[in-house]
Amino acid sequence: MDVKDSHDATVWSPTQQIALVVLLVAIFLFQVATLRENTDWGGDFAQYLNQARNVTRFHDMNDTGYVYNPDAPVIGPRAYPPIFSVFLAPIYALLGADYHVLKIAMICLSSVTLTICSSYFARQLSPWNTLALVAMLGFSRVFWEFNHWIISEHLFVVFWMLAMWLYQRDRQDTAHPSDSIPRAVLLGLVIYLAIGTRTVGIVLPPALILTELILYRRLTRYMMVSISSAVAFYAIQKGLVPSGGSGYLDQLSQITVHSILFNLYADGGSFTHIWDNGYKEWLMKATGIPISLVAIAGCLRANWPKPQFLFVASVLYFILIVIWPGAAWDRMIWPLYPGFLAWLLYACEKFPRTKQQRTIVTSVLLLYTFGCYTSYYYFADFSRISGPEDPAAQEVFAQVATRMSDDPNDVCLFFKPRVLAFYVERKSIGYPIDLEDEAALHRTIDDHNVKLAVTQSKDPPQLPAMLAAEGFTQVWSNQEFQIWQPTPKAKETPSEP
Incomplete structure (x- = not known):
């Protein structure tokens, strides 16, 4: 994408x-x-909050009670990278698990991302x-x-876009690039923070190397200082939190041709979800696919022959999530949405031949896009989210806390182990992914x-029968959950002499 250095590109009118x-x-x-009120059963929030709670208690961050199950690696790693939990810790210390406040904090992070995007893309798009x-x-x-x-x-995309903004400021003008060591160290810090927030941030160092090699045909001092700084900061993290982000490599065994093809379909198709109207899925696909092709054309036009750091990082990121098992749908391509829409608007600016044509094309795109938004919100569900705050869930949590012994080695088997570990503060492990695999359950x-x-x-x-075969008996139930405990063994009657 052409980076303009003109006065018009950097100074907006007061109205704008x-x-x-x-x-x-x-x-x-x-x-x-x-x-919407409440939170869902997604276990990620629970593991992050559990780690944040440990920070507030000056306890080992990763001693959350979640027991990693090799037969269910996609539930979550043994421990998440620490930065997001550190971000949550002050909020948790002040207000506890107040989901409404925590969601507002997420919205604040999204607002920061939008602010960075507005500054970053203002050098490439009209105001x-x-x-x-x-x-x-x-x-x-x-x-x-x-x-x-x-x-x-939420936090990762802030660092992702901030890294792009810093690089654009320092290096995208290839005629007058900055070689400032403090600026290079700052970029290295932001790259580390991205990796320390989500492990997938590991695409940023190779993306930076590739971008520099393409633009400058050599390993530059700026690049080497940035990468060295990121590695140094990451080494400090590993010294302080050795297990942070551990467990992801176990998922490599889940990679198959089928998983890659599915991720390619799911992740690629998720770009069309921008035009989800909440009513007709076929219309979303019928219009989203050609619009996405226009965005791809705009992307290629904008990044040839001098690719942006954002483009190179986005390509590597997309390749990684397609290969990685379970990395599918909207959430996985979240960092790619800003660039995707920017390249779409860039195509609307560059491909039409006249100003009138550009105005018409852009206006039609925006009218259709916001028409889809209006339709989606008209049909959207704004009711309370069903999740661990529901009475039935709270009831089972109370029963688990009562029925489990104080033995720290005892473990509870639960379909959302990280949620139970957070609420009950007991060890919990998840069911095997294949519930029909008796050997895995054993x-x-x-x-x-x-x-x-x-x-x-x-x-x-068949699951109750499988638990019964493992020597478990149902001892409690409500309308949604059942609790099983090992069947007490009958005492042997001593034989008569």
């Missing part, structure tokens, strides 16, 4: 500056006003198209749904000292 501020405030208020980009991102149903989840992507129970098992009414009908 005011419009940006008003737009950012409107997006923030919209997101806060439409927040009004930059405003359009911010609006398309901020009001998108994709980001609205993300803001209901307390997950590390390994899980026998190798991890499982003393309590919880099932759901919606579980496969």
Whole structure:
């Protein structure tokens, strides 16, 4: 994408500056006003909050009670990278697990991302198209749904876009690149923070090397200082939190041709979800696919022959999530949405031959996009989210806390082990991914000292029989959950002489 260094590219009119501020405030208020109550069963939030709670207690961050199951590696790693938990720790220390406040914190992070995007893409798009980009991102149903989840992507995308902004400021003008060592160290710090927030940030160092090699045909001092700084900061993290981010490599065994093809379909198709109208899926696909092709064309035009750091990093990121098992759908391509929409608007600016044609094409795109947004929110569910705060779930948590012994080695088998570990502060392990695999269930129970098992009414009908075969008996139930404990062994009657 052409980086303009003209006065028009860096200085907006007062009207445009005011419009940006008003737009950012409107997006923030919209997101806060439409927040749904409660949180869902996604276990990521629980593991991050558990790590944050340990930070507030000056306890080992990764001693969360979550017991990693090799037969269910995709549930979550043994420990998450530490930066997002450190970010959550002050909020948790002050207010505890107040999900409404935590979601507002996520919206604040999204607002920071939008602000960085507005500055970054303002050097590549016209001011009004930059405003359009911010609006398309901020009001998108994709980001609205993300803001209901307390997950590390919110913070990761801040560092992702900040790294792009710093590099653009320092190096994208190849005629006058900055070789400032402090600036290079700052970029290295931001790259480390991205990796320390989400492990997938490991694509940034090779992306930086490739970008520098393509643009400057050599290993530059700026690049070497940035990479060295990122490695140094990461080494400090590993010294302080040795197990942070561990467990991901176990998922390599899950990579298959089928998983790669599925991820390619799911991740590639998720770009069309920008135009989800909440009513007709076929219309979303029928229009989203050709629009996405236009965005790809704009991307190629913008990055040839001098690719941006954002482009190279996005390509590597997409390749990684396609290869990695379980890395599918909207959440996985979250960092790619800003560039995707920017390249779409760039195509609207560059491909039409006249100003009138550009105005018509861009206006039609925006009218259709915001028409889809309006339709989606009209049909959207704004009710309370069903999850671990529901009475039935709270009841089973109380029963688990009562029925488990104080033995720190005892483990509870639960379909969302990280959630139970957070709420009950007991060790918990997840069921094997293949619930029909009797050997995997036996390994899980026998190798991890499982003393309590919880099932759901919606579980496969054969699961109770499998637990019974492992010597478990149902001892409690409500409308949604059942608790199983090992059947007490009958005492042997001494034989008569």
